[in-house]
Amino acid sequence: DAKTTQPNSMESNEEEPVHLPCNHSTISGTDYIHWYRQLPSQGPEYVIHGLTSNVNNRMASLAIAEDRKSSTLILHRATLRDAAVYYCAPIAGGTSYGKLTFGQGTILTVHP
Amino acid sequence: NAGVMQNPRHLVRRRGQEARLRCSPMKGHSHVYWYRQLPEEGLKFMVYLQKENIIDESGMPKERFSAEFPKEGPSILRIQQVVRGDSAAYFCASSPRSVGGGYQETQYFGPGTRLLVL
Numbered sequence: 624d625a626k627t628t629q630p631n632s633m634e635s636n637e638e639e640p641v642h643l644p645c646n647h648s649t650i651s652g653t654d655y656i657h658w659y660r661q662l663p664s665q666g667p668e669y670v671i672h673g674l675t676s677n678v679n680n681r682m683a684s685l686a687i688a689e690d691r692k693s694s695t696l697i698l699h700r701a702t703l704r705d706a707a708v709y710y711c712a713p714i715a716g717g718t719s720y721g722k723l724t725f726g727q728g729t730i731l732t733v734h735p
Numbered sequence: 736n737a738g739v740m741q742n743p744r745h746l747v748r749r750r751g752q753e754a755r756l757r758c759s760p761m762k763g764h765s766h767v768y769w770y771r772q773l774p775e776e777g778l779k780f781m782v783y784l785q786k787e788n789i790i791d792e793s794g795m796p797k798e799r800f801s802a803e804f805p806k807e808g809p810s811i812l813r814i815q816q817v818v819r820g821d822s823a824a825y826f827c828a829s830s831p832r833s834v835g836g837g838y839q840e841t842q843y844f845g846p847g848t849r850l851l852v853l
Contacts, residue, residue, distance in 0.1 A: 659844075666739075666826050666844030667778065710777065721768060721830075722791060723842060725778040 627711050627726035634732045635701045643696040643729050645711035650691055655714050657723060658685065658696045660707040667710065667725075670696065706733045737762065739829050739845035747851045748817050756812040756848045760829030767810040768842060769802060772824040784810060817852045824849050 628646040635641040647656065655674050659667040671678055671685045673694070678685040684697040698705055708728040715722060740759040748754050760767050769781040771794075783791040784804035795802065799817075804810040814821055828842040 666828075666846050669841045669843070672841075721766065721783040722780045722793075723768075723770075723778075723828075724780065725770075727777050 627713065629711060629726050629729045632730040634734065636734050637702060638700050641698040641701045641731065643709050644693065646693045647711065647713050648692040650713050656687060656694050657712045657714055658709065659712060660709045662707045701733045703733050703735060706731055739827055739843050741827050741845035741848050743848060744846060745849050747853065749853050750818055751816050754814040754817050754850055756825050758810040758827030758845060761843055764829035764831050766830045767804050768828045769812050770826045772826065778826065819852045822850055822852045
């Protein structure tokens with residue numbers, strides 16, 4: 624399983640962009656990179672995923688390094704509701720499909 | 736469209752009792768995953784099931800834990816003879832098809848069952 628490394632915590636001010644990094648140097652060529660976030664006392668919520676190309680959706684953007692050993696989740700304008708624990712979670716292809724491998728996550732604090 | 740449902744939301748058991756956690760996937764989803772989150776730790780994969788089949792149970796403890804996803808009804812995670820170390824939040828997720836193999840379907844998580852073993 625791919626191992627991930629994320630900063631323990633990050634802070635941002637409301638309305639500012641936030642860049643959340645993740646290192647996944649052991650990722651294999653067929654692993655997709657998923658990002659989820661978890662609010663207190665709730666289940667994880669899907670944010671975005673990608674394989675090689677940068678991806679955008681209504682919630683965020685995902686920038687994937689050319690060598691795929693790292694990725695960055697970008698929240699373009701942080702709001703108070705974005706305060707959560709953010710996990711990058713590679714998901715393996717092949718026989719291990721279906722299994723999300725969560726790291727320790729980054730606690731994002733958003734200041735008004 | 737109702738989301739993934741888990742019940743009970745909170746469960747208290749004494750050491751040695753059995754705990755049964757239920758998960759109803761989203762409508763139209765036939766793949767279920769169970770994850771465990773110990774206090775102050777991240778989420779760990781436990782088991783992946785399709786209807787009537789266990790596909791990957793590599794994260795399940797070898798003893799006391801079992802999971803099923805019958806043809807009819809919810810998926811059940813069963814913990815026999817619970818111990819204090821089983822206290823955790825247990826999350827279920829579902830997807831419409833298996834991820835990987837060229838498909839990347841989102842896993843939708845339920846609100847979790849918080850198990851407390853006294």
